[in-house]
Amino acid sequence: MRYAEMNWPDIEALDRDTLLLLTVSPMEEHGPHLPVGTDLFVAQAVEERIMVSLEGEHPMVALPPLPLGTCRMAADFPGSLSLPWKVVRDVVGHTLESLAGQGFTRAMLLTFHMDLHHVKALHAAMARIRRSGLTACEPLSAYYFRGILLPPVDGETEVHADLRETSLALVLFPELVHGHEHLTPVHIHMDGPSALFKTMKEMGAERGYVGDPSRASREYGQRCLEQVTQVCVQAARALLAGEEIPRLPSRIRLLLRLI
Template sequence: MIWPWGAVEQHGPQLPLGTDALFAERVVDAVLARLPSERPIWRLPLQAVGFSPEHHGFPGTLSITAGQLIDLVMTLGSQLAEAGFQRLVLLNGHGGQIALLQAAARQLRATAPRMGVLPCFLWSGPEGLADLLPEPERRDGLHAGLAETSLMLHLAPELVGSDRPRDGLDGPLPPTGWSLEREAPCAWLTQDLSRSGVVGDSRGAEATLGEQLFERLVDGWTRRLEALLVSDWPPNGAAEHR
């Protein structure tokens, strides 16, 4: 079973509130359309509202709590395990809930060891994505920047406004040795970095780049799901080793 996850949060003046949700759902649907129809894989409805407290203060943002997210994964995941599903892929389009979905997945796996649980981030894994994005946008374009604006121009151009902000890149930075996203990360809020809600540079966004990003996302996740479907994961006898 594959379960797409998104968020409802402000994405600057140019992108819709459901940006992450739209991306996750479109990629999941495109991947399932490519897989042979006889493959035993299904999808749950999109979980459109996620964990987005970092974007509070920007109009339109909605968020569930960390506990609610974990409870939701545990409740539905346990029911899927009881129904006999062997694997649950959480394909998540929102960077702010990566770690939380990983924690929920680990907790679910501990209570349902016969079912593999795979918490995945949409933008991490598929090959060649970074090759399409220049630095420093590849490193610093965290929210509503070049990649997301371009992808939306390809998938739903009617939802993209005319503004192309560059924001959140020149403000105060964490102390030396600390970062926003990587080693020794800080729990940043969007208001720490940006006035518009954008953290990145959307000025060069174009639909052709978005099409290339989409193809690589779909190719990458298709390969990974194919490999999972023909694998023996989770290992045989996992439950007996508890």
């Protein structure tokens, strides 16, 4: 079910442990070959697959997607719309608070955008509403930063608008992918401290991608989609059972406190 299509008596009649799904990803440049809505489109596709996988098992409602977030790493490109992380925290936090006020107890945030300030905003919003009785999780970043969100790829660093995202796009919105096969690889290691303070362009990604989109394939994209859906379905089951939900690795939790 979709929240935006329901009337208030429908919403009042929902079980209070209905799983609420909320996609939150900004418009962000994704190289010259992918649309700025890439992260939002991928997260929405994952949301749809979660709903299909859990249909009949538990009531679920998809909230309207929030097409916003923080994208400092790509803020110096045309197309990127970056909000301060505290604004994102407040929009998401108050949205969840409003749902908690209606008595809802379970929510899952979905983002395919791994900018650390964006992740910080979502996790700060979830922490803020914990005492209100609504438990929320955001599984994609937890698996991403553990390196187990997507099937492994050979070779160099794949980071942004890369082999992985381009493969997903070839499965989900091929009509919006243009000329990836002609792009030369751009490999920049973005684990170091400079990644916290510099944009991708400043680190050398002049065309807005880091990785090798020319190697993208529908076959790999399909495997990515299946794996991402599977980890989210597992996380949803854990959340609904009151079990441990995936957490960010401790090194990322520390970084989020520092930035």
